[in-house]
Amino acid sequence: MRALAVGGEAVLVELESAAEVAALHAEVLRRRDAGGLGPVRDVVPAARTVLLDGVREPRALAERIVRWKVPPLAEAQGPLVTVPVRYDGPDLAEVAGRWRIREREVAEVVGSVVFRVAFCGFAPGFGYLTGLPERFHLPRRDTPRTAVPAGSLALAGEYAGAYPRPSPGGWQLIGSTDAVLWDAAREPAALFVPGVRVRFEEVAG
Amino acid sequence: MSGAKPAKALEVLRPGALTTVQDAGRPGYAHLGVPRSGALDAAAYALANRLVGNPPDAAVLETTLDGVGLRAGSAGAVTVAVTGAPCTVRVAGRPVAWGAPVRVPAGAELEVGRAESGVRSYVAVRGGFTVPPVLGSRSTDLLSGLGPAVPPGGAVLPVGPAGPDPVGGADVLPAPGAPAELVLPLRPGPRADWFGPASLAALWRSAYRVSPASNRIGLRTEAGTPLARARAGELPSEGMVLGAVQVPPDGMPVVFLADHPVTGGYPVIGVVPPGPALDAAAQARPGVPVRFVPSC
Numbered sequence: 001m002r003a004l005a006v007g008g009e010a011v012l013v014e015l016e017s018a019a020e021v022a023a024l025h026a027e028v029l030r031r032r033d034a035g036g037l038g039p040v041r042d043v044v045p046a047a048r049t050v051l052l053d054g055v056r057e058p059r060a061l062a063e064r065i066v067r068w069k070v071p072p073l074a075e076a077q078g079p080l081v082t083v084p085v086r087y088d089g090p091d092l093a094e095v096a097g098r099w100r101i102r103e104r105e106v107a108e109v110v111g112s113v114v115f116r117v118a119f120c121g122f123a124p125g126f127g128y129l130t131g132l133p134e135r136f137h138l139p140r141r142d143t144p145r146t147a148v149p150a151g152s153l154a155l156a157g158e159y160a161g162a163y164p165r166p167s168p169g170g171w172q173l174i175g176s177t178d179a180v181l182w183d184a185a186r187e188p189a190a191l192f193v194p195g196v197r198v199r200f201e202e203v204a205g
Numbered sequence: 206m207s208g209a210k211p212a213k214a215l216e217v218l219r220p221g222a223l224t225t226v227q228d229a230g231r232p233g234y235a236h237l238g239v240p241r242s243g244a245l246d247a248a249a250y251a252l253a254n255r256l257v258g259n260p261p262d263a264a265v266l267e268t269t270l271d272g273v274g275l276r277a278g279s280a281g282a283v284t285v286a287v288t289g290a291p292c293t294v295r296v297a298g299r300p301v302a303w304g305a306p307v308r309v310p311a312g313a314e315l316e317v318g319r320a321e322s323g324v325r326s327y328v329a330v331r332g333g334f335t336v337p338p339v340l341g342s343r344s345t346d347l348l349s350g351l352g353p354a355v356p357p358g359g360a361v362l363p364v365g366p367a368g369p370d371p372v373g374g375a376d377v378l379p380a381p382g383a384p385a386e387l388v389l390p391l392r393p394g395p396r397a398d399w400f401g402p403a404s405l406a407a408l409w410r411s412a413y414r415v416s417p418a419s420n421r422i423g424l425r426t427e428a429g430t431p432l433a434r435a436r437a438g439e440l441p442s443e444g445m446v447l448g449a450v451q452v453p454p455d456g457m458p459v460v461f462l463a464d465h466p467v468t469g470g471y472p473v474i475g476v477v478p479p480g481p482a483l484d485a486a487a488q489a490r491p492g493v494p495v496r497f498v499p500s501c
Binding site for chain 2: 006012044054119123125126184189190
């Protein structure tokens, strides 16, 4: 773990793995909620980092954080949401081919994983979900689509994700969901909040 | 008692190149992928609200280069103040003060003219613009599309009730104009080590210019020395802060402004502290020289 001051009011903590990021993120939230962290406006996990923005004395905080004892995250830690999915994506056949399985078995692979929202980015409520075993990791499409429909369930690299609204996108589309991924009037607005666990459940199309 | 009075409003007659509703933005939602957004020139925004006796987080209009034309609704006169980029302000065709509270009678036109220098003028109205908030903010976020739509000609912007503070409570003269050169203090890191010492030296020495591709997301630069990376490979996306200076593969620094993405995958060579320097960046026109100076 390495912690770097970012400007005058932020700390960027570098970690070795997504699992370490998840553990540190949970620890930061635990200490913040317990009142032991001091002021912090934003806690932003990413692929291999956690950013604490809007803090006082970032250099001193960075020195403190690297001395923290961070317990590994328990597998069942975090709220669990179940998301209904139809496996009707235009890249389903290609994904099945890369995985060397039949199309209808994609649902079994994805459905057997309890994902975790590692972080959000790209668009409000777009979560990067980790948990897919490495042998199922996929490249992005060579040519991104200019328009991906809202609710598309997609895979790329080590991540799964679902598009909260129509947008361009280069991920492999395997299915679609009617789950409300983003609702600004809801608290929290995003269904996929960092730390939430996600299970995809197949429903009939 | 009579019924509720009809709400005051301002109608957009001439939207200008880009006029958006802005307030203090929506910080605190970066973990959901939501940019902070908010008025780009924070000092001009704060002053506009103080001049009309608004709370500091009231929503105003932010114009871009050529101002905006408005008309007070029939429900009553409104008090406005224009700050930021200096410009001619007219009410019902007659010139009135810039940087001071001004009364616009019911039905009268308010013309906020082209910026004489700088880029963005701020139009505050007593009571604030009360378009519906999203995640606690009325700011239009041009990166992710949250907040009110950019108001087209004919849009009617509702005005809220006046608060308890008096008009004209500001005792500071607005600083007119933008400097001829943009000098940005820069605190190196967190990814300065992605660039060799030669690149950092080049950054301090080089004279960049504000690129016309600049917007509310970032101030882009051109014409200076491209910054070469000292290491190969890709940086996994990581959290970004306001004022972060990202260096894309073309080597030309980009200064992140209010609508910046919450994460990014290009290394950040340093950070410009929020405050006067970023306010000046919000007012720097394309072609203005940019220099970075070391800050600690």
